[in-house]
Amino acid sequence: MEQFGVLTLGSRLKRLSDHLFIQVQEIYSLCDIPISATYFPILRLLQKTGSLSVMEIADRLHLSHPAVSKQTTKMIKEGVLEKTMDEHDQRRSLLRLSTFGLSAMHRVEPVLQEMKVVLEKMTTFSSENFMEALSILESEVLSGSLADKVLDRLEPIDIVLLETQHEKAFYDLNMAWLERYFPGQIADKDRVILSRPQQEILLQGGRVWVAIRKTKALDSVIGTIAFAPLGGGSSNPKKGEVFKLSVAEHAQGKGVAQNLLSTAIDFAYQQGFSMLSLETASCLEAARHLYDKNGFVEKVFPAPSLYARADVYMEKSLVLKSNRDSL
Template structure:
């Protein structure tokens, strides 16, 4: 429809609206929240005001009286609203949230907070032209991972597990997206080969890859990765290893996933008898640097030239050996 410009504006906005309502309803269903996505404006308004008449609701939300009357009738039948008749004037009545409605709005609050974060990130673009901005918004909302999946990734429990074959495509996609975002001009053939063949290029050579996943009924949703590999040229009494390919999906950031992935690699290294864990990073990655500093990595001179132009910081952490335990 984009090719027809402003002539399809209404159709494009309706497509976005229908898609968003469908996605929000899926989130509510997954979280077992007993409300319809279309009920939210009225429920939120009554949550804030206490009680209002149908006319007052319509005026506050800039909706038609018949539309509000139809919605509130459904909500009363579903037990979300209660109607109170004015004792002084039997012709007047007001609506308020029932106990079930109050409970549903309390339960939905964490969902709304995570949904707000995701939507604000989707809208974080600049455009002086409305139609160009609309196209950008459509690309954010209608393509790629669904809004529902992104919100559920932030809401539900995340596990750190060793990578399996089913996770390999996500390992490639997450890390390539990170490279394309921060270093689009510095992606090397080594990057592509390593990301395309983690079993051969990392695990078969004595390394490990962990992924952060949300379990689903079908395919695991992978929201983060980290890799570990022994480094060569050191004696048995001074075993060294490196961590790399630490990435977290943009929509899942801010939930402590990077810390959990790094902790898994640090714990594994110590349990396996490694004494030093190293990494390379870039000085432009401020959040990553804070994470490494927090976990006891110390910046040092590069022992050897880096294979990556983008890496201008080398760090090491001295490990305290611990007894081996199951990492899965």
């Protein structure tokens, strides 16, 4: 439809609307929320106001009176709303949330909060042309599953070692991060490591962990981190490096990056490493805050970086767990 421009505006908006309602209903179903996604505007309005007439609901939501009347009649039959008489005018009926409706809105609140975060991330872009903005929005909303993204924020996340089934996600997540922040500075080394984690990391003595949400089918991977030893022997302290820390944009703000980094740090402690290093970029303020918080200290690069985008080198001295536990 995009090829016909503004003449298909109504159809494109309806397609978006229908898709979003289907996705939200799927989320409600998976989270055992016993209401229809189409009820939300009326439910939220009555949750805030207490009680209103059908006409008042229609006016405040800018909907037709017949449409609201039809919807609220259905909601009354399902026990979501209840009808009462206006104390000041017995000829006037008011609608309010039933006990069941109040309970449903209480249960759905955490879902709505995470849905709001995901949708805000999808709509955070700038464009001076509405049709261009609509195309961007369609790309964000229609590609991938809103339900999966919301569930990634709602359900428990496990940190596990990389398995074969996770390798594509390891590549896709990190490549998406590179293309967003450093589209002109993706090195051949990046592609090699990301496409061959078994050979380039695991068989070299390293580890890769992924943050996953367990599903009935394929695990939903929302974050990654890698660790590699940097050498050392009987007379030299063991040093390691952490890299490829990435979290899906829709899942950020839930502590996933911290859990991944903590997993790598704990592994290094347990394996007797004395120091961890990493490279980052000064423009990545959130990443720098995370590393500072976890005891990494900026130092001079010991050798030129392989990556043009890396302008910050950091180290963290490790105290062996046996020593920490005795303090």
